[in-house]
Amino acid sequence: MLRLEDAVIRNGEFTVRADWAVDGGARVAVIGPSGAGKTTLIEAIAGFRPLERGRILWDGRDITGDAPGKRPVAMLFQDGNLFPHLTVAENAGLGLRPDLRLNAEQKARVRAALTRVGLAGLEDRKPGALSGGQQSRAALARVLLQDRPLLLLDEPFAALGPALKVEMLDLVAALAEETGATLLMISHDPDDARRIADQAILVAVGTAHPPQPTAALLDNPPPALRDYLGET
Ligand SMILES: Nc1ncnc2c1ncn2[C@@H]1O[C@H](COP(=O)(O)OP(=O)(O)OP(=O)(O)O)[C@@H](O)[C@H]1O
Secondary structure, three states: OEEEEEEEEEEOOEEEEEEEEEOOOOEEEEEOOOOOOHHHHHHHHHOOOOEEEEEEEEOOEEOOOOOHHHOOEEEEOOOOOOOOOOOHHHHHHOOOOOOOOOOHHHHHHHHHHHHHOOOOOOOOOOHHHOOHHHHHHHHHHHHHHHOOOEEEEEOOOOOOOHHHHHHHHHHHHHHHHHHOOEEEEEOOOHHHHHHHOOEEEEEEOOEEOOOEEHHHHHHOOOHHHHHHHOOO
């Protein structure tokens, strides 16, 4: 379980508050107007931004002061953070060992992860020789190999076309199901939230609200969300 306890997170003059918990294994969308603090929230959970007040707990353990690498967290960004000079296998392998000194068993795990995300046969390509969707898959393989119980996604597939995006969302949902990972995903597209997340955290007017059923929130949005969704 992820718990934010009476947390206040600052980003310049801006602050966002959070006081709630997300159950282990849940899939949660983070939605809300532009500039409301969604990225700020995710950065604090990942450890890139200190709390001004409060605590972050994972399964009861206080991780508030832990460095990003020590947290139970893997993060997937929109650009995938792939290194252009490394092969697909090497980019994925970074999820196991940053120095890439992989033994035979670890190399086999990299191959298995690449196969799982549909990149078998492309292990030796560089990212520049992959399509956008294939690049997303390579980044996902790295996240899979990191094997962390909490997966944070900041609009990971926004640059993909609609069909490809749906394919990637379904793959992420399937992987989360298989590994039991807890998923928090920022999205600007309500359809993404409905597709992948049965719960949603609304971030608006300085507050990240407790998770609530996605369909109920989107079917009957509060004013801050209604304006944003263009349903005035
Ligand atoms: N470097 C900064 N210095 C000061 N204020 C900042 C800085 N970066 C962001 N902010 C402010 O913090 C607030 C939250 O930004 P954040 O990126 O978390 O919002 P967001 O909900 O993720 O937005 P978007 O949906 O547009 O990505 C914004 O209102 C912004 O003005």
